Amino acid sequence: MAAQALADAAVRAGHHAQAFPYFGAERRGAPVQAFARIDSRKIRVKSQVYEPDLVVVLDASLFELEPVTEGLKEGGRLAVNTPLRPEELEIGEGTEAVTATADATAIALQTLKVPIVNTAMLGVLCRVQDLVPIETVMEAVQERFGEKLGAIAGRANASSAWKAYDGAVVGVASGKRRIARAKEWRPAWHEMPAGTSLPSATIDGVEVGPGSARTNLTGEWRWSTPFYKKDRCIRCLRCWWSCPDAAIDRLDDDYMRWNFDYCKGCGICADICPVSAIDMIKGVHRW
Amino acid sequence: MVRMTITANAAVAHAARLARVALVPGFPITPQTTIIEQISEFINDGEMDAEFIPAESEHSVMSVAIGASAGGVRTFTATSSQGLALMYEMLFAAAPSRLPIVMVNANRSVGAASGIWTEHNDSLPVREAGWLQAYVEDGQEALDATLQAFRIAEDARVRLPVMVCMDGFILTHTVEAVDVPERAEVDRFLPRFDTTNTLVPSDPMVMSPIVPPEFAMEMRYQQDRAMQASLEVIKEVDEEFAGLFGRRYGGLFEEYRMEDAEYAMIGLGTWVGAAREVVDQLRAEGRKAGLIKLRFVRPFPATELREALKDMKAVGVFERSASFNGFGPLYTELRSAMYGTDVPITDHFGGIGGRDITVPDVREMYEVVERRSRGERVNECTWHGLRGEQG
Ligand code: SF4
Numbered sequence: 203m204a205a206q207a208l209a210d211a212a213v214r215a216g217h218h219a220q221a222f223p224y225f226g227a228e229r230r231g232a233p234v235q236a237f238a239r240i241d242s243r244k245i246r247v248k249s250q251v252y253e254p255d256l257v258v259v260l261d262a263s264l265f266e267l268e269p270v271t272e273g274l275k276e277g278g279r280l281a282v283n284t285p286l287r288p289e290e291l292e293i294g295e296g297t298e299a300v301t302a303t304a305d306a307t308a309i310a311l312q313t314l315k316v317p318i319v320n321t322a323m324l325g326v327l328c329r330v331q332d333l334v335p336i337e338t339v340m341e342a343v344q345e346r347f348g349e350k351l352g353a354i355a356g357r358a359n360a361s362s363a364w365k366a367y368d369g370a371v372v373g374v375a376s377g378k379r380r381i382a383r384a385k386e387w388r389p390a391w392h393e394m395p396a397g398t399s400l401p402s403a404t405i406d407g408v409e410v411g412p413g414s415a416r417t418n419l420t421g422e423w424r425w426s427t428p429f430y431k432k433d434r435c436i437r438c439l440r441c442w443w444s445c446p447d448a449a450i451d452r453l454d455d456d457y458m459r460w461n462f463d464y465c466k467g468c469g470i471c472a473d474i475c476p477v478s479a480i481d482m483i484k485g486v487h488r489w
Numbered sequence: 490m491v492r493m494t495i496t497a498n499a500a501v502a503h504a505a506r507l508a509r510v511a512l513v514p515g516f517p518i519t520p521q522t523t524i525i526e527q528i529s530e531f532i533n534d535g536e537m538d539a540e541f542i543p544a545e546s547e548h549s550v551m552s553v554a555i556g557a558s559a560g561g562v563r564t565f566t567a568t569s570s571q572g573l574a575l576m577y578e579m580l581f582a583a584a585p586s587r588l589p590i591v592m593v594n595a596n597r598s599v600g601a602a603s604g605i606w607t608e609h610n611d612s613l614p615v616r617e618a619g620w621l622q623a624y625v626e627d628g629q630e631a632l633d634a635t636l637q638a639f640r641i642a643e644d645a646r647v648r649l650p651v652m653v654c655m656d657g658f659i660l661t662h663t664v665e666a667v668d669v670p671e672r673a674e675v676d677r678f679l680p681r682f683d684t685t686n687t688l689v690p691s692d693p694m695v696m697s698p699i700v701p702p703e704f705a706m707e708m709r710y711q712q713d714r715a716m717q718a719s720l721e722v723i724k725e726v727d728e729e730f731a732g733l734f735g736r737r738y739g740g741l742f743e744e745y746r747m748e749d750a751e752y753a754m755i756g757l758g759t760w761v762g763a764a765r766e767v768v769d770q771l772r773a774e775g776r777k778a779g780l781i782k783l784r785f786v787r788p789f790p791a792t793e794l795r796e797a798l799k800d801m802k803a804v805g806v807f808e809r810s811a812s813f814n815g816f817g818p819l820y821t822e823l824r825s826a827m828y829g830t831d832v833p834i835t836d837h838f839g840g841i842g843g844r845d846i847t848v849p850d851v852r853e854m855y856e857v858v859e860r861r862s863r864g865e866r867v868n869e870c871t872w873h874g875l876r877g878e879q880g
C-alpha cells in the first residue's frame with residue numbers, strides 16, 4: 203500500500219507512475235517485495251524491477267539474509283529503516299550508495315502505536331531522492347490510508363512520513379559482507395516429473411510442488427515452538443490434519459512427531475488440541 | 490474527468506458504474522475478485538444504481554447474466570480461469586441468444602498444476618463460444634475497452650456478448666494513473682440499453698427454444714454474420730470514442746512503427762508494452778522493426794492483418810498459451826490469414842504460467858524474427874526462457 207501511495211503522489215506531482223506487489227507466492231512472515239516505477243513519460247514496461255534506482259529496506263536485518271542491493275544501479279540510492287547512521291550500516295558486498303536512514307520503527311510506534319513502518323519509510327525515501335515532494339506524499343498517504351482505515355489513521359500515517367523525513371540522516375553506506383542468494387532448484391523441463399507430481403517420500407509428504415517445500419523451510423519463520431506432551435495426547439489426530447504446513451507426522455501408533463524444518467509456529471495445533479497436549483513455548487526450539 | 494491512481498480492476502469497476510450497468514451477478518475468483526468487490530461497494534455507497542447478485546457458482550453467474558440481459562437490462566460480470574471454465578456451457582447459450590453481456594476476464598492459468606498467474610489458456614480456448622474477445626494493454630485501456638464493449642455488444646448489427654480480457658496481477662493488481670471520465674461524458678457515448686428483442690411480460694415471446702436442424706444452420710449463420718459485422722462496428726466505435734475522449738486504440742489492432750518496417754511481431758496483452766520498448770531500441774539502432782498490437786481475437790481481423798503484414802520479410806507471433814504439439818492458437822489463426830503469401834512466420838511462447846516477461850526477453854524474440862527476415866534458418870517455434878533443450 204505504501205508503494206501505491208508513492209505512485210499516487212507521483213501522479214499528483216504530474217509524473218507517470220505504476221506500483222505493484224511481487225506477484226509470486228507470498229506467505230506471512232517471509233520477506234516481501236513491492237515495486238514502483240516513476241517516469242516523466244508513459245510507462246510501458248510491466249515486468250518486475252530487476253535494476254532499481256532506489257531500494258527501500260523496511261527492515262535492516264534483511265541485509266544479513268538477502269542480497270537486497272543486488273541489481274542496484276550505479277549511483278543508485280538506499281532508504282533504510284535503522285537507528286544506525288548510513289556510515290555504520292553494512293550493506294551488500296561491493297556496494298556504495300548514498301543512503302538515508304531513520305529509526306522508522308520508533309517513529310511508527312510513536313505515531314501509529316504499531317510497528318508498521320511503510321509510511322515512515324516513504325518519508326525517508328523522499329529525503330534520499332528528490333522524486334516527489336514530501337507534502338504530496340503526505341497528501342497521498344492521508345487520502346489512501348484514510349479511505350481504508352479512517353481519517354485519524356490517515357493523518358497519523360502522513361505524520362509518520364513527515365517525522366521520518368524530518369529526522370532522516372543522509373550519508374554514504376557501503377558493504378563488504380557477501381550474501382549469496384539461496385540456491386534454488388530450477389530444473390530443466392525434462393528433469394521435472396511429469397505432471398509436476400513429486401514422490402511423497404522426498405520430504406515427508408510436505409512437498410506440494412516443484413521448488414516449493416524444498417526451498418521454503420518455513421521452520422525458519424518460527425518464533426514460538428509447539429511442545430508436545432505425549433502423555434496427555436489422546437491421539438485424536440486433530441493437530442495432524444490441521445497443521446497448514448503438514449509439519450506434524452503421524453506415527454504408526456497414531457502419536458505425533460513434529461518436523462521443525464517446517465513448523466512455522468502458528469499455534470493452530472495447540473489451539474485445536476482438545477486436551478491441551480501442546481504448549482506454545484516462546485522462542486525457536488527443536489525437541 | 491478525474492485522474493486516479495488505481496488498479497485495472499478498479500478501472501473496470503468504474504467502467505461498469507459509468508455505463509449504468511443495472512445488474513451484476515458475481516462469484517469471487519482471484520485475480521478478478523476486487524472488480525466485483527468494488528462494484529458492490531459502489532452499489533452500497535449509492536454511486537451505482539444496480540442489483541448485485543452473489544451467485545453460488547460461475548455457471549449460475551452466467552445463467553443470471555443471461556436472464557438479466559434477456560430481461561432487458563445492461564448486464565456486466567467478471568471472472569477468471571476456472572471460473573470461466575465453469576461457465577463454459579452458458580457462454581455458448583449467451584451468444585446465440587444474442588445477448589449483449591459484457592464480461593471482463595482476468596487472464597489466469599487454468600487447471601492443474603494450480604497457478605493464479607497470467608496465462609491466456611483460460612480465454613483463448615473459448616474463442617469459439619461466439620463471444621467477441623478483446624485484450625488490453627494497461628489500466629486505461631481496460632476501462633476504455635469495457636466502455637467500448639457495451640457499445641459494440643449492443644449495436645443492432647452485432648448483438649453479441651463481449652469478453653474483455655486482461656492479464657491477471659500484471660494489470661489487475663498494478664496501480665497506474667487512469668483518467669476516469671464523468672458520467673455525462675459517458676452518457677453521450679453510450680445510449681440507454683436497447684430493449685428490443687427482450688422479454689417483456691406484456692408481449693411474451695420464446696427465447697432460445699429447441700432449434701431443430703431445419704433452422705439451426707440459419708441461426709448459426711446469423712451468428713457468423715453478426716461476428717463479421719462487428720469488424721466494422723469495432724472500428725466505428727473506436728473512432729467515435731476517440732472523438733469524445735481523445736484516446737484511440739486502432740480499432741481491431743494498432744500498428745506501431747509499421748510504416749517502413751521490414752519485419753514485425755504481433756501479440757496481445759501486457760507483452761505489448763515491452764514490445765514497444767524493444768521496437769524503439771531496434772529503431773534507434775537503425776533496424777526496421779515493427780509491432781502489431783492485436784486487440785481482438787474474435788472477430789479475427791484476417792483480411793486487415795494480411796494487408797498490414799503482406800510486405801514483411803518475416804513476422805513473429807507472441808503466444809501466452811499453448812496448443813500442444815507445435816504452434817500456438819494465434820499462430821494458427823495468423824498463418825491461415827496469411828495463406829497464399831510467402832511471408833515467413835515464426836511462433837514465440839513466453840510468460841507461460843505468469844513467468845515475468847522482461848524487455849530483454851522480448852528483444853530475444855525480435856532477434857529471432859530479424860534473423861528469419863534475413864533468410865537465416867531459425868526454429869519455427871521457440872519457447873523463450875524455457876530451461877532445457879527444445880526439440
Ligand atoms: S505450530 Fe503447529 S500447526 Fe503451526 S506449523 Fe507448527 S506444528 Fe503446524
Ligand code: SF4
Pocket residue numbers: 434435436437438439440441442458471474475476477478479480
Ligand atoms: S490434537 Fe492433541 S490430543 Fe489430538 S492428536 Fe494432537 S496432540 Fe494429541
